[in-house]
Amino acid sequence: VSVYLVGAGPGDPGLITVRGLDLIRGCEALVHDRLVAPELVAEAPEDALVVDRSALDQGALNDLLVELGSAGLEVVRLKGGDPFVFGRGGEEALALAEAGIPFEVVPGVSSIAAVPAAADIPVTHRGLADQLTVVTGHRADGSDLDFEALARTRGTVVVFMGLSALDAVAAGLLDAGAEPETPLAIVSRGTLPDQEVVVTTLGEATGAGRRLRGPALIVLGEVVRVRSMLAAAARLAEEVAA
Amino acid sequence: VSVYLVGAGPGDPGLITVRGLDLIRGCEALVHDRLVAPELVAEAPEDALVVDRSALDQGALNDLLVELGSAGLEVVRLKGGDPFVFGRGGEEALALAEAGIPFEVVPGVSSIAAVPAAADIPVTHRGLADQLTVVTGHRADGSDLDFEALARTRGTVVVFMGLSALDAVAAGLLDAGAEPETPLAIVSRGTLPDQEVVVTTLGEATGAGRRLRGPALIVLGEVVRVRSMLAAAARLAEEVAA
Numbered sequence: 001v002s003v004y005l006v007g008a009g010p011g012d013p014g015l016i017t018v019r020g021l022d023l024i025r026g027c028e029a030l031v032h033d034r035l036v037a038p039e040l041v042a043e044a045p046e047d048a049l050v051v052d053r054s055a056l057d058q059g060a061l062n063d064l065l066v067e068l069g070s071a072g073l074e075v076v077r078l079k080g081g082d083p084f085v086f087g088r089g090g091e092e093a094l095a096l097a098e099a100g101i102p103f104e105v106v107p108g109v110s111s112i113a114a115v116p117a118a119a120d121i122p123v124t125h126r127g128l129a130d131q132l133t134v135v136t137g138h139r140a141d142g143s144d145l146d147f148e149a150l151a152r153t154r155g156t157v158v159v160f161m162g163l164s165a166l167d168a169v170a171a172g173l174l175d176a177g178a179e180p181e182t183p184l185a186i187v188s189r190g191t192l193p194d195q196e197v198v199v200t201t202l203g204e205a206t207g208a209g210r211r212l213r214g215p216a217l218i219v220l221g222e223v224v225r226v227r228s229m230l231a232a233a234a235r236l237a238e239e240v241a242a
Numbered sequence: 243v244s245v246y247l248v249g250a251g252p253g254d255p256g257l258i259t260v261r262g263l264d265l266i267r268g269c270e271a272l273v274h275d276r277l278v279a280p281e282l283v284a285e286a287p288e289d290a291l292v293v294d295r296s297a298l299d300q301g302a303l304n305d306l307l308v309e310l311g312s313a314g315l316e317v318v319r320l321k322g323g324d325p326f327v328f329g330r331g332g333e334e335a336l337a338l339a340e341a342g343i344p345f346e347v348v349p350g351v352s353s354i355a356a357v358p359a360a361a362d363i364p365v366t367h368r369g370l371a372d373q374l375t376v377v378t379g380h381r382a383d384g385s386d387l388d389f390e391a392l393a394r395t396r397g398t399v400v401v402f403m404g405l406s407a408l409d410a411v412a413a414g415l416l417d418a419g420a421e422p423e424t425p426l427a428i429v430s431r432g433t434l435p436d437q438e439v440v441v442t443t444l445g446e447a448t449g450a451g452r453r454l455r456g457p458a459l460i461v462l463g464e465v466v467r468v469r470s471m472l473a474a475a476a477r478l479a480e481e482v483a484a
Contacts, residue, residue, distance in 0.1 A: 009259070017258065018258055019254070021260055084358070084359045085355045090368075090468050097472045097476045097479065100483055105359045108351065109259060109351050109352075110352065112352070113326050113349060113352055114324070116326070117324075117325070120335070122335075124327060124378075130377070131376065131378075133374070152391065226335075230335060233340040237340060240342070
């Protein structure tokens with residue numbers, strides 16, 4: 001193997017995998033997303049080539065990975081979350097395969113469940129949700145989403161990168177007949193020390209993300225109630241003990 | 243914090259998080275699922291209490307966690323995959339909260355994306371799938387699934403624990419009008435040394451899981467083609483180089 005496509009996890013540097021950290025510590029070149037934890041970038045050997053990919057478009061990035069791999073270096077391509085969940089890791093893998101560069105995917109903790117978990121929200125919960133749908137809200141007008149199907153889907157809906165699209169997503173779902181009372185949480189910078197959580201409903205969501213910083217994830221569905229159930233249970237237990 | 247609900251990842255012990263492994267190494271009691279890697283159970287301190295929860299139903303398990311937490315022990319509840327993805331971690335968290343036991347969820351690498359990745363299948367891929375739906379196939383007759391909605395959903399469908407339900411799921415989806423040509427992969431024991439992958443189509447899937455061992459996951463959708471695209475690209479590159 002020459003190029004490892006490694007998931008860095010959702011933000012907290014402790015949530016990288018043991019194998020991912022080992023590979024960073026042994027690499028000769030590290031090509032990382034801007035948003036991965038600086039603590040993880042700092043784990044690369046002192047003499048390793050370290051490249052922040054921010055300035056590179058996907059084509060130039062693919063070319064760089066092929067070039068470094070062709071030079072025989074041990075390369076870690078460190079990506080936020082999981083490389084194969086809205087991460088364009090498949091495109092990087094194809095570019096490497098086409099160039100005959102051996103590669104391996106090392107999965108990471110995806111934000112899908114970890115960011116809701118950091119807000120005390122399980123994405124599935126017996127009696128509340130037995131299905132999970134994950135979409136991305138890259139376009140601010142929500143034009144890439146199928147609101148008719150999403151409004152009718154059962155279980156939990158998670159919207160990746162949903163901050164700029166929140167108002168359009170809420171309007172689209174309500175227009176398509178979704179219940180305004182559906183609980184909705186916005187989790188900003190999940191798993192990081194400056195994490196913020198806003199809990200509201202679909203009907204009240206417009207503008208609720210305005211003062212939050214990205215990256216953020218939207219959770220929609222009855223599972224959002226688990227957060228307040230947990231808080232209420234803990235409060236009650238404290239009162240009983242007092 | 244007294245009880246940590248820790249995700250062990252999809253199978254490969256190297257895919258636990260750094261934080262999860264640190265907690266195991268420092269715990270006083272470890273309560274683990276039968277299916278977590280024995281290498282991880284072996285990381286608990288020699289004098290730690292180690293309990294395989296196989297013999298306990300969910301109620302008895304919740305009671306045990308509360309009891310250990312009440313005794314002031316540092317407890318790790320080690321669960322396969324991620325505690326909050328079809329893992330009933332929410333129920334354990336509620337039991338702890340109700341008893342006034344401080345707890346923390348430490349997410350893990352879920353099988354959702356990691357097991358398909360181990361079979362060279364990204365669950366999302368530009369131009370092939372921009373949406374992911376995850377369901378569980380616990381009931382062998384598939385009676386817990388909404389086939390009408392799943393047959394029409396766009397993007398990738400992942401069926402957790404789907405081996406025993408495969409035939410019923412395939413029949414249900416075909417009855418509901420899903421395309422028989424839809425690519426389908428079954429990944430058995432994903433990320434483990436004895437992983438097996440079967441690639442077929444929805445129309446041909448009946449019986450395809452018969453000789454496989456669990457746990458297994460079913461991936462349905464165009465993204466399954468990336469596996470053969472990667473293999474073909476690598477073969478072609480090898481021929482060009484030869």
